[in-house]
Amino acid sequence: MTSAPRKIVIIGGGVAGLCAGVYAQLCGYPALILEQHSIPGGLATSWERGGYTFETCLHWFLGSSPTGALGAQWREVFDVDRLRFVQEAEYQRIETEDGRSLIVYADVDRMEAELLRAAPEDSDEIKAFAAAIRQSADFPMDEMSAAWPRRAMAMLRLLPKLPLLQRWSGISAADYGRRFKNDLLRRLFTDGAAADMAAIALVFMFAWMTQRNAGYAIGGAKAIIDPIAERFRALGGELRLMTQVKEILVEDDAAVGVELSSGEIIRADWVISGADGRATIYDMLHGEYCNEAIDTFYERQKVFPSYLQVSLGVARDLSREPGFVARMLSTPLRIDPETELKTLSVRFFHFDPTFAPKGKTAVTCFLPTFNYRYWVDLHRTDPAKYEDEKRRIAEAVIAVLERRLPGIRQSIEVTDVSTPATVVRFTGNWKGSMEGFLPTPDTGFAPRRQTLPGLDRFLMVGQWVHPGGGLPSGLMTARAALQAICRREHAPFLLAASARDPRADAA
Numbered sequence: 001m002t003s004a005p006r007k008i009v010i011i012g013g014g015v016a017g018l019c020a021g022v023y024a025q026l027c028g029y030p031a032l033i034l035e036q037h038s039i040p041g042g043l044a045t046s047w048e049r050g051g052y053t054f055e056t057c058l059h060w061f062l063g064s065s066p067t068g069a070l071g072a073q074w075r076e077v078f079d080v081d082r083l084r085f086v087q088e089a090e091y092q093r094i095e096t097e098d099g100r101s102l103i104v105y106a107d108v109d110r111m112e113a114e115l116l117r118a119a120p121e122d123s124d125e126i127k128a129f130a131a132a133i134r135q136s137a138d139f140p141m142d143e144m145s146a147a148w149p150r151r152a153m154a155m156l157r158l159l160p161k162l163p164l165l166q167r168w169s170g171i172s173a174a175d176y177g178r179r180f181k182n183d184l185l186r187r188l189f190t191d192g193a194a195a196d197m198a199a200i201a202l203v204f205m206f207a208w209m210t211q212r213n214a215g216y217a218i219g220g221a222k223a224i225i226d227p228i229a230e231r232f233r234a235l236g237g238e239l240r241l242m243t244q245v246k247e248i249l250v251e252d253d254a255a256v257g258v259e260l261s262s263g264e265i266i267r268a269d270w271v272i273s274g275a276d277g278r279a280t281i282y283d284m285l286h287g288e289y290c291n292e293a294i295d296t297f298y299e300r301q302k303v304f305p306s307y308l309q310v311s312l313g314v315a316r317d318l319s320r321e322p323g324f325v326a327r328m329l330s331t332p333l334r335i336d337p338e339t340e341l342k343t344l345s346v347r348f349f350h351f352d353p354t355f356a357p358k359g360k361t362a363v364t365c366f367l368p369t370f371n372y373r374y375w376v377d378l379h380r381t382d383p384a385k386y387e388d389e390k391r392r393i394a395e396a397v398i399a400v401l402e403r404r405l406p407g408i409r410q411s412i413e414v415t416d417v418s419t420p421a422t423v424v425r426f427t428g429n430w431k432g433s434m435e436g437f438l439p440t441p442d443t444g445f446a447p448r449r450q451t452l453p454g455l456d457r458f459l460m461v462g463q464w465v466h467p468g469g470g471l472p473s474g475l476m477t478a479r480a481a482l483q484a485i486c487r488r489e490h491a492p493f494l495l496a497a498s499a500r501d502p503r504a505d506a507a
């Protein structure tokens with residue numbers, strides 16, 4: 001490295017931008033994170049209303065096992081061992097409005113036994129699904145976005161598993177689900193927000209849950225984001241909030257800094273974007289550094305949906321309810337002109353005592369939609385109708401809950417509705433997507449290039465370069481970005497000894 005420290009500017013203070021900031025500081029690069037919102041976290045967030053906290057992101061934190069490889073990577077960035085994890089025995093309860101239900105356990109042995117009992121007509125497929133989960137137990141996910149020699153070694157170790165991977169990557173969850181005769185079980189695969197996703201994603205999810213490597217962290221996403229932001233600051237990094245980047249500045253085909261919406265110019269030796277992929281490539285860089293493959297991918301590749309969230313503060317102890325319910329509706333719920341939901345996903349957050357006063361419960365309902373445009377336009381052009389629509393949907397959701405838990409309506413003391421317009425406004429994500437590109441049977445989970453053709457000293461991190469998204473995509477792409485910068489600058493990666501134990505910084 002040269003004697004003058006090389007400065008890195010990072011666009012976006014979501015999990016990816018924050019992790020990139022920590023790695024930059026650890027490697028000796030002064031980093032400045034620019035975040036447009038008033039708090040860091042991006043999609044990994046929650047909000048407080050009337051004494052309740054409403055979580056939007058965290059279902060499971062991949063890397064929660066103290067012995068897993070991904071946990072070790074998280075430990076480089078923050079003190080993950082301080083988190084308290086809950087591993088709910090039930091992953092999901094699937095219910096009908098006429099009183100039938102199916103328990104889907106998180107542990108594969110329990111799950112298989114219960115599904116075989118409840119749906120003996122599907123025994124062959126249940127056993128095949130459970131076998132795939134067991135075989136995926138040691139899949140080295142954390143190494144898939146590592147530098148090529150490590151990735152190549154991981155691929156070699158994976159060779160015996162290739163038939164398994166091919167079988168489950170080549171079919172979407174929805175197509176796979178149609179093989180089941182039991183209608184409740186079929187819904188586990190066909191009804192989720194990401195039914196077009198390759199079925200292998202579900203196999204992995206259950207494998208991680210079985211290994212107790214996908215726990216829920218008490219405090220939700222904020223319990224993860226806040227310590228990463230604190231670590232970044234403790235290492236000397238600067239996080240500027242309410243600071244929106246308008247343009248990435250380029251000289252001689254190398255990124256040299258950014259221009260803010262305020263007109264301020266900030267120069268840097270490297271620019272990393274952890275902001276939305278489409279906005280980065282086509283707005284901040286005016287589409288000048290892409291190629292046909294990138295254009296085609298952005299035109300054609302499916303993304304995870306956007307969503308509305310109806311959040312309720314209920315003055316009632318709901319700890320006897322399952323944590324996560326998929327309620328199959330007798331009458332579909334119309335969300336917007338293009339969207340009708342046949343299932344309502346409900347989370348009863350009784351397992352997180354930090355989210356509601358004692359004896360009360362925070363409840364959230366997730367309503368996916370691909371029609372983000374309707375909500376964004378309505379918010380802009382007709383605020384009164386936008387508010388009416390939010391009220392209509394809250395009322396419809398409460399009516400569903402009232403049928404399940406008679407009298408709940410009287411106990412609701414807080415109602416909050418967010419829409420795709422909220423997601424777009426606060427995170428800038430393309431189409432209000434909750435998780436970036438869908439890993440479909442065509443694309444799989446293969447990470448995308450973090451560089452852009454012809455542009456030097458620039459890298460992308462986060463969910464838009466890692467189909468499948470999720471918090472680990474931020475960690476892994478941030479790590480890979482700093483490895484690439486260190487390689488290029490002939491500097492050692494993870495220079496600071498404190499990288500091995502974040503608590504060393506606090507001492």
Ligand SMILES: Cc1cc2nc3c(=O)[nH]c(=O)nc-3n(C[C@H](O)[C@H](O)[C@H](O)COP(=O)(O)OP(=O)(O)OC[C@H]3O[C@@H](n4cnc5c(N)ncnc54)[C@H](O)[C@@H]3O)c2cc1C
Pocket residue numbers: 011012013014015016017034035036037040041042043044056057058059060061062243244245246274275276279307426427428429433434435436461462463464469470471472473474
């Ligand atoms: C409902 C829901 C459930 C989820 N469940 C899980 C789960 O259980 N487990 C899991 O691992 N993941 C989950 N995820 C996914 C996970 O939250 C995301 O994939 C991850 O947080 C994305 O992080 P990111 O940093 O790549 O992007 P983002 O979070 O989108 O961060 C990008 C940041 O850049 C900022 N930004 C954008 N443009 C600009 C600009 N021009 N200037 C300055 N700043 C800018 C934004 O404000 C934002 O803060 C869930 C997401 C949702 C919505």
